[in-house]
Amino acid sequence: MARELKVGLLGGGSWGTTVASLVARNAPTTLWARSEDTVAEINCDHTNRRYLPDARLTASLRATTELAEAVGGADVIVFGVPSQVTRATAAAIRPFIRPWVPIISLAKGFELSTGKRMTEVIGEELPGHPLGVLTGPNLAKEIMSGLAAAAVLAMDDDVIVRELQDLFRTGLFRVYTNDDPVGAELGGALKNIFAIATGMGDALGAGVNTRSALLTRSQAEMMRLGVALGARAETLMGLAGMGDLLATCTSPQSRNRTVGLELGSGKTIEQVLASMSQVAEGVKSVGPVWEMACARGIELPIVREVYAVVHEGAPATSAFRGLLSTAAGSEAEPG
Ligand SMILES: NC(=O)C1=CN([C@@H]2O[C@H](COP(=O)(O)OP(=O)(O)OC[C@H]3O[C@@H](n4cnc5c(N)ncnc54)[C@H](OP(=O)(O)O)[C@@H]3O)[C@@H](O)[C@H]2O)C=CC1
Numbered sequence: 001m002a003r004e005l006k007v008g009l010l011g012g013g014s015w016g017t018t019v020a021s022l023v024a025r026n027a028p029t030t031l032w033a034r035s036e037d038t039v040a041e042i043n044c045d046h047t048n049r050r051y052l053p054d055a056r057l058t059a060s061l062r063a064t065t066e067l068a069e070a071v072g073g074a075d076v077i078v079f080g081v082p083s084q085v086t087r088a089t090a091a092a093i094r095p096f097i098r099p100w101v102p103i104i105s106l107a108k109g110f111e112l113s114t115g116k117r118m119t120e121v122i123g124e125e126l127p128g129h130p131l132g133v134l135t136g137p138n139l140a141k142e143i144m145s146g147l148a149a150a151a152v153l154a155m156d157d158d159v160i161v162r163e164l165q166d167l168f169r170t171g172l173f174r175v176y177t178n179d180d181p182v183g184a185e186l187g188g189a190l191k192n193i194f195a196i197a198t199g200m201g202d203a204l205g206a207g208v209n210t211r212s213a214l215l216t217r218s219q220a221e222m223m224r225l226g227v228a229l230g231a232r233a234e235t236l237m238g239l240a241g242m243g244d245l246l247a248t249c250t251s252p253q254s255r256n257r258t259v260g261l262e263l264g265s266g267k268t269i270e271q272v273l274a275s276m277s278q279v280a281e282g283v284k285s286v287g288p289v290w291e292m293a294c295a296r297g298i299e300l301p302i303v304r305e306v307y308a309v310v311h312e313g314a315p316a317t318s319a320f321r322g323l324l325s326t327a328a329g330s331e332a333e334p335g
């Protein structure tokens, strides 16, 4: 079944290119990137050195700068652009896509202006399409270097999700189905904020005990807000939540953790962003997430401290003083 489907994937960065290369092993796949150089390199050399310096891509993967060519004949569309350009990209493909084609989102962020999840944004711009997310502890460069990984493909429709599972999986990329797309999407987006916190702590010399406490309390914050926003707790305990939290908070490859490391070393957020050429979604997500928590009266001490460093110019050292000064009551309570 999967071999008969044509796939159009939007986004020629680290993750869009990685997923396109995996899917191209299973089905004809066309990747859209806005850069002519990236497209020419993928088609001629089967590489995308700017984002995946050492990776060799599946030779059958085709790339184009034309949206119509990527999505016009596609049976499945995959969104791999950063969250803040997802709405514009969805609007731009509207004239070209066929009705009822399933759309899978890879992005792990919230829209800055609305606080919406990416499948909400895509659904508003492209109504009438089955929507899903592919997410989990999936560092692009690791996967392209041939190391095994696992992900969840989450959709409300359990027939479509099983048909699409075969598109994404390979021998080393295990794809589990999941019927809680809201929870899977929230887990992937929320963990980025905690990776910034972990990076700050590591830069300040946190020990293994401290980091373990921070990760565990991060998981508790993810559960508190995630469940209030409609996630199922078991989804947040799985690959899309706990799994991705562990990967992103501990890997030197994580861009969000790197942002935290740099903030912890004393740089301002402006200096950190000026030195980065890749997206770290947690920087934009922390504002909407903090607002959602405040609006619901949900206490998230770690998110509060990351917000203060990113948006209010507070030093990372004061974030840790702030966390330590929060009274430790019952483990079931915030703090
Ligand atoms: N990297 C990873 O390991 C993983 C990332 N993700 C998620 O995937 C999403 C994409 O991240 P990733 O691929 O890593 O990002 P990268 O920073 O590696 O690449 C960003 C891509 O977006 C493109 N882009 C930027 N602005 C625009 C725009 N205005 N219109 C169209 N395209 C644009 C860039 O194009 P150009 O090169 O022309 O600037 C580039 O192709 C994020 O939400 C991320 O959280 C999820 C799992 C793993």
Ligand SMILES: O=C(CO)COP(=O)(O)O
Pocket (backbone or CB within 6 Å): 108, 136, 137, 138, 139, 140, 192, 195, 244, 247, 248, 253, 254, 255, 256, 257, 279, 280, 281
């Ligand atoms: O989502 C990711 C791993 O699952 C990638 O994390 P970063 O965006 O922090 O690199």
